[in-house]
Amino acid sequence: MADLVYEYSVVVLGAGGVGKSALVVRYAQGQFLSDYNPTIEEQYRCDVQLEGKNCVLDIMDTAGAEQFTALNEVYIKRARGFVLVFSLTQENTLQDIDNIRQQIQMIKGQEANIPIVVVGTKMDLAREREVTRDTIKELASKWGLPFYETSAKNNWHVTDVFHDLLDQMRRRYPDEPLKRRKQKKKTLKGPKHRCIIM
Template sequence: MREFNVVVLGAGGVGKSALTVRFVQDIFLETYDPTIEEEYRRVIEVDSVPTSLEVLDTAGAEQFTGLNEVYIKSGRGFVLVFSLTQEASLREVDNLRQQIYQIKGGDTSIPIVIVGTKLDLVSEREVPRSTIQSLVTKWGLPFYETSAKRNMHVLDVFEDLVRQMVIRYPPDSIKKKKRPLLKTCIIM
């Protein structure tokens, strides 16, 4: 089974925890409780390949953004989250994207999915689809509009990321441990 660690990043209050908990536990968190750091596990089958995901839900609060570097160094795939109801949160996604590339040594093949949350809050939407589409086209990254509350496109996000990680991180060639030569001793 393939194993990957995924880091969920974004500004505070954009719905990172709601997205993560919906994916891992299939429940919706009604109340907002700022996260410092939560780690979850889920096995997901994508294209008939079982994959174990360790999902790190991070803090969006300003005082914890210093931890992002630690998370980014250890992450193999990233879900960058903003709220469709909060235009300022989209700018934070671009900052995080650039930070990932910088920390990963300029490598732009890092698996990343851009996620707009709160799709169900149609009347509160601030970010036009056309704005997002032009950004993700420029960045060359996949994008999903989701609703954790209504469970819309949540699984799609993580399936896309798994597909990217499978391509980006092929299984290491099987390294067999060299056993010391055993001299056989025959007792007669």
């Protein structure tokens, strides 16, 4: 037997050190990265079941925005959805997000309703917080995008981010070509999604 699978490419963008990799690894592997190692490029494939549909998220974790290259432009052209990451402990990283958001709109051209989720990380570091909830509400209204506050360390709202984006992509691209996948043997009980690092 074969299952129908919806496959979507996702790119994670933001400044260096804001917690992009920690966010992705927490979602993809259920682990917390405590050490910061600058990412060049990491790719994860995650099997997700949402509302009875078999989906695959092909997540690309990229280098910091300050190292924005032509390669990032290629990712943006190809991607269906975007996770824009800033740190709640560094207000200046919001400017990077705004620049990236505008870059996406410029590259995607006239495409409407681009699936995007904006993510503030390090929610657990309350004493170091610089970005207020009022600022987030104001930007969410101005940009018309969903914002999430997360903690990869404590696993707060991480899954919500990717499931919101997946829901947006499914609505935006309802005719996305389906792939057929051979049915594998059932695995033991575990997380609702399974991911592979590439």
